[in-house]
Amino acid sequence: MSISFENLEKLIDLVNNVHGFDLNGYSRASLKRRVSRIMDLFHLDFTDIKDNLVNTPGFFNMFLIEVTVNVTEMFRDPTFFIALREEVLPYLATFPYIKVWSAGCSTGEEVYSLVIVLKKQGLYDRSFIYGTDINHNVLEKAKQGIIDLKKMKEYSDNYMQTQADDSFSEYYTARYDAATIHHDLRKNVLFSIHNLVSDGVFNEFQLITCRNVLIYFNPPLQQHVLTLLYESLALFGFLCLGARETLRSDKLKDKFRLVNKKQNIYQKIA
Amino acid sequence: MRKIDQQIRGKLHGIELLLLACSAGGFKVLFDILKALPGNLAIGVLVIIHRNAKYETNIEVSMTAKCDIPIKVAEEKELIKPPMVYFAPPGYHLLVEPDHSISLDISEPVNFCRPSIDVTMQSVADVYGPSTIAILLSGANQDGAQGMTAIQQAGGVCIVQDPECAEIKTMPEAAIALGAVDIILTNEELVTFCKELNKHILTRN
Numbered sequence: 001m002s003i004s005f006e007n008l009e010k011l012i013d014l015v016n017n018v019h020g021f022d023l024n025g026y027s028r029a030s031l032k033r034r035v036s037r038i039m040d041l042f043h044l045d046f047t048d049i050k051d052n053l054v055n056t057p058g059f060f061n062m063f064l065i066e067v068t069v070n071v072t073e074m075f076r077d078p079t080f081f082i083a084l085r086e087e088v089l090p091y092l093a094t095f096p097y098i099k100v101w102s103a104g105c106s107t108g109e110e111v112y113s114l115v116i117v118l119k120k121q122g123l124y125d126r127s128f129i130y131g132t133d134i135n136h137n138v139l140e141k142a143k144q145g146i147i148d149l150k151k152m153k154e155y156s157d158n159y160m161q162t163q164a165d166d167s168f169s170e171y172y173t174a175r176y177d178a179a180t181i182h183h184d185l186r187k188n189v190l191f192s193i194h195n196l197v198s199d200g201v202f203n204e205f206q207l208i209t210c211r212n213v214l215i216y217f218n219p220p221l222q223q224h225v226l227t228l229l230y231e232s233l234a235l236f237g238f239l240c241l242g243a244r245e246t247l248r249s250d251k252l253k254d255k256f257r258l259v260n261k262k263q264n265i266y267q268k269i270a
Numbered sequence: 271m272r273k274i275d276q277q278i279r280g281k282l283h284g285i286e287l288l289l290l291a292c293s294a295g296g297f298k299v300l301f302d303i304l305k306a307l308p309g310n311l312a313i314g315v316l317v318i319i320h321r322n323a324k325y326e327t328n329i330e331v332s333m334t335a336k337c338d339i340p341i342k343v344a345e346e347k348e349l350i351k352p353p354m355v356y357f358a359p360p361g362y363h364l365l366v367e368p369d370h371s372i373s374l375d376i377s378e379p380v381n382f383c384r385p386s387i388d389v390t391m392q393s394v395a396d397v398y399g400p401s402t403i404a405i406l407l408s409g410a411n412q413d414g415a416q417g418m419t420a421i422q423q424a425g426g427v428c429i430v431q432d433p434e435c436a437e438i439k440t441m442p443e444a445a446i447a448l449g450a451v452d453i454i455l456t457n458e459e460l461v462t463f464c465k466e467l468n469k470h471i472l473t474r475n
Binding site: 005242 | 347366367368376378393396397
């Protein structure tokens with residue numbers, strides 16, 4: 001089953017009208033693929049999906065989970081975490097406190113990765129990490145800090161590739177087929193709802209990571225979100241984007257110093 | 271299986287995009303095809319290859335020096351403009367927007383692959399429809415077979431490397447088994463076809 005681009009526009013309007021959720025700036029190619037997938041998964045045609053969005057309680061929430069990409073890993077791109085440790089944290093260590101925002105954090109794997117890196121560098125006790133997403137369900141999962149043990153094996157490989165000198169297993173307790181992130185690593189962490197499309201600045205941060213979120217937005221929305229991230233950063237704070245994402249406009253580029261080109265790390269200088 | 275006959279020639283006129291896809295065993299023939307493409311090719315080219323995102327590869331760089339047509343890694347929301355070959359970056363699916371810009375996507379691997387050939391082919395079929403030619407080369411899994419079906423259903427032209435010439439025939443055979451193929455070409459025929467691609471696209475028969 002597949003939705004046409006034409007019907008996709010109708011669906012975007014419907015979601016906006018009925019649920020007040022604005023998907024207009026989302027990449028159409030990705031949205032088309034995700035919506036077609038929902039139609040396949042639940043055997044729905046276009047009329048069914050519209051009907052469910054209007055009349056079935058809970059359907060919109062499920063729709064939102066399926067439409068947004070919630071693929072994440074701990075220590076995804078190990079070389080990014082090496083760059084963070086070597087080029088960003090020494091600078092952050094000179095601040096009295098470190099507020100971190102992981103924007104679009106999904107189920108929290110990146111938040112806990114950041115916590116581990118901060119802890120290793122002795123900075124965690126004066127750090128606070130906010131993880132935000134548009135999705136209530138993924139945030140609930142993030143709060144629990146429970147991860148499938150099979151996945152932890154893969155994350156352990158990632159962690160080793162960050163050239164860490166300790167064992168990944170020091171940070172969680174394995175029971176049956178699940179790993180629970182140690183309580184200590186969850187105490188300076190807060191997960192909450194934030195929509196990059198419609199919500200504004202809510203704090204001032206020394207470090208913001210927003211990796212592989214912008215790729216799902218069209219260029220005008222990317223521009224909007226980048227401005228929001230810029231405004232949420234303290235002067236000399238750091239912004240980390242996904243490896244293939246860019247700052248887009250020259251106007252914004254002038255306000256940042258490129259710290260690491262390959263890892264897409266920037267420092268706000270103006 | 272038929273070769274390039276009158277009907278295929280008719281479909282080739284007005285083509286707007288070439289999609290090349292390969293996996294294990296396909297790099298050499300892919301390289302030969304890229305070398306054969308004219309530097310003034312009238313259409314954009316997308317290339318999807320399976321490679322491990324964890325290791326650095328610079329296939330694009332090494333090929334650029336030896337090809338007439340310019341080659342680069344596809345950038346996020348970049349417009350597809352000829353003459354240019356865009357490689358999908360490792361670790362991302364490549365999708366095409368209705369305005370012919372490229373979107374990258376890091377959702378679940380498909381057929382254990384990211385980039386997945388099926389994913390890009392479906393997206394290209396959605397956007398370019400009958401204005402697509404896809405060439406599927408050697409590979410060790412079935413990625414691409416569903417995608418070729420989508421392109422065929424959208425009215426595009428599906429070309430498969432002759433499995434007898436492919437180092438690993440699983441991928442071309444999977445597409446052929448689904449009937450998602452208009453023509454089967456040997457390596458030499460593929461190279462000749464690509465050398466003459468401008469003629470095929472621009473001449474009305």
